[in-house]
Amino acid sequence: MSDIHGCYTEYMEMLEKIKFDPKKDEVIIAGDIVDRGPENLEMLRYMESKPESVAFLMGNHDYDFIGYCRGVEIMCDKGDGEWCKPSEAYLYRKNYKPSEAYHNKKYYDYFSDDYGTVKKLITGYDELMAEDFNHWKQLMCEFPYYAKRTINGRNYIIVHAGYIDETDFHLDLSFSYPRGINEFYIWARDDAIIYGGARDSTIVFGHTPTIFPGEIFYSGGRVWYDENPKKNCRFFNIDCGLVYGKYDGVHNANLACIRLEDEKVFYLYGDM
Numbered sequence: 503m504s505d506i507h508g509c510y511t512e513y514m515e516m517l518e519k520i521k522f523d524p525k526k527d528e529v530i531i532a533g534d535i536v537d538r539g540p541e542n543l544e545m546l547r548y549m550e551s552k553p554e555s556v557a558f559l560m561g562n563h564d565y566d567f568i569g570y571c572r573g574v575e576i577m578c579d580k581g582d583g584e585w586c587k588p589s590e591a592y593l594y595r596k597n598y599k600p601s602e603a604y605h606n607k608k609y610y611d612y613f614s615d616d617y618g619t620v621k622k623l624i625t626g627y628d629e630l631m632a633e634d635f636n637h638w639k640q641l642m643c644e645f646p647y648y649a650k651r652t653i654n655g656r657n658y659i660i661v662h663a664g665y666i667d668e669t670d671f672h673l674d675l676s677f678s679y680p681r682g683i684n685e686f687y688i689w690a691r692d693d694a695i696i697y698g699g700a701r702d703s704t705i706v707f708g709h710t711p712t713i714f715p716g717e718i719f720y721s722g723g724r725v726w727y728d729e730n731p732k733k734n735c736r737f738f739n740i741d742c743g744l745v746y747g748k749y750d751g752v753h754n755a756n757l758a759c760i761r762l763e764d765e766k767v768f769y770l771y772g773d774m
């Protein structure tokens with residue numbers, strides 16, 4: 503699965519649907535567990551619980567969230583080696599009055615929080631401590647950028663946005679991804695299939711939802727598939743844009759789960 507984006511309930515419904523058994527099965531979440539959706543804390547607590555036989559991979563939203571967590575730490579630093587509570591940080595900072603709390607944009611100078619996730623966490627859950635954000639940061643820093651599995655003789659590479667071999671990561675690509683190949687793994691769009699892939703492999707990725715007409719991966723909210731015969735490489739884009747349908751009303755959005763043994767795709771909505 504990929505791109506859960508704070509849709510914990512739907513994620514759990516999918517685990518039910520596929521009858522996930524951690525004693526026999528493995529679930530790989532191909533990045534982006536937070537942002538956009540409503541249940542970010544539930545996803546973060548789930549990650550913290552280190553669920554058996556569940557692998558988390560790095561997504562661009564997880565990567566950014568690491569930075570936001572660092573921002574919370576800085577915001578909460580009282581300067582005496584202690585952290586204040588995030589919800590009370592304004593009390594400890596010069597030039598901030600309680601009335602300026604969360605609604606004051608200056609308060610957020612410490613991190614960008616592009617999707618308001620941190621703001622919702624801090625304002626919605628008074629019990630959260632700076633230590634929680636520190637812990638999430640540490641756990642997410644450990645997320646690998648891709649996973650490789652060989653199943654029934656097929657080589658699968660699971661990654662958030664796109665996979666590329668280091669030998670194919672040319673100089674001109676480094677202008678698009680100046681921070682290096684890890685940036686390709688979590689940010690690639692069309693490049694995922696134009697330059698990406700790997701010989702004799704199947705790439706399973708998400709990141710760009712298949713629900714927006716006109717985009718290269720458009721597939722009407724179904725899993726998108728293509729092949730590169732030159733590399734004997736196959737591509738599955740499994741991000742069917744769940745969060746856009748659930749909370750932005752986009753038609754045909756879905757959560758997909760691909761079972762690699764037989765490449766059967768399970769959809770949360772509809773049974774196609």
Ligand SMILES: [Mn+2]
Nearest residue numbers: 534561562709
């Ligand atoms: Mn993404």
